[in-house]
Amino acid sequence: MTPPAPSYELLPGAPASPVLLHVPHSARAVPEDVRRGIVLDDAALERELDHITDAHTDELAERTAQLAAVTPWRFVNRLSRLVVDPERFPDEREEMAAVGMGAVYTRTTHRGELRPADTDPEPLLTRYFRPYARAMTEAVADRLAATGRAVVIDVHSYPTEPLPYELHGTGPRPPVCLGTDAFHTPPELVRAARKAFADCGETGLDSPFAGTYVPLEFHGADARVSALMVEIRRDTYMAEPGGAAGPGLDRLATALAALVEAS
Numbered sequence: 001m002t003p004p005a006p007s008y009e010l011l012p013g014a015p016a017s018p019v020l021l022h023v024p025h026s027a028r029a030v031p032e033d034v035r036r037g038i039v040l041d042d043a044a045l046e047r048e049l050d051h052i053t054d055a056h057t058d059e060l061a062e063r064t065a066q067l068a069a070v071t072p073w074r075f076v077n078r079l080s081r082l083v084v085d086p087e088r089f090p091d092e093r094e095e096m097a098a099v100g101m102g103a104v105y106t107r108t109t110h111r112g113e114l115r116p117a118d119t120d121p122e123p124l125l126t127r128y129f130r131p132y133a134r135a136m137t138e139a140v141a142d143r144l145a146a147t148g149r150a151v152v153i154d155v156h157s158y159p160t161e162p163l164p165y166e167l168h169g170t171g172p173r174p175p176v177c178l179g180t181d182a183f184h185t186p187p188e189l190v191r192a193a194r195k196a197f198a199d200c201g202e203t204g205l206d207s208p209f210a211g212t213y214v215p216l217e218f219h220g221a222d223a224r225v226s227a228l229m230v231e232i233r234r235d236t237y238m239a240e241p242g243g244a245a246g247p248g249l250d251r252l253a254t255a256l257a258a259l260v261e262a263s
Contacts, residue, residue, distance in 0.1 A: 008132050010139055011074040018147040019072035019260050020139055022154045025081045026058035034083050039113055050242025051109040054157040061155050063253035068260040075139050084129040087213050099165050103129055109163040137215040144224055151263045154213045154229040171208055175201030175236045179212045179229030183220050189228050196259035
């Protein structure tokens, strides 16, 4: 019997690198026991995965690591965000819970039923969410111990046209959206990102998606942890929804490597 795939993977970088590329939404894998709690049939589930997955962002991070002069560390989720979304707050702080997309989703991107509304999220939080959060916290702590600082670059993508689940889908949708945090995103990191992605089209801030991921232990408390979310509009590098990557992925990897080196 094949053992289950690990739910996340920490891929080591250079000992002197403070940079951690976080790739939370690139996978499509859903364990069979989790699949049984999802009400969609197989075809509908595949369509939902096409829409919700940040396809090829793991490959983008891998190419970036190969190109960067100092190899960044990578923390990659190996399970779909339909299992748990490791970037959501697991409690009432999460605004996406209003559309059934808190840490454990009960609704789809098109606001249809994914799981019964009365699904108890606790078993999935215990099995997947909390171990992931602990491991990511340890990865950041390790960079702090080794280098005195940590730079979390959150690697995402988003669809060209807004999906019904988006709470802020009416704003600009630039080729590159930078999500920021008032405490953890210093202006020089934003400037470095704008410069790095200058050849990739317009770069916007916090639209259509805002904020960035910092483990809760450090959030709002440790300024040695810097963070920036990089959201790539999918038409710049792939066929939508859920299609193959194109040559744009190489251009983006070069840009992201430049940001890593400037961080």
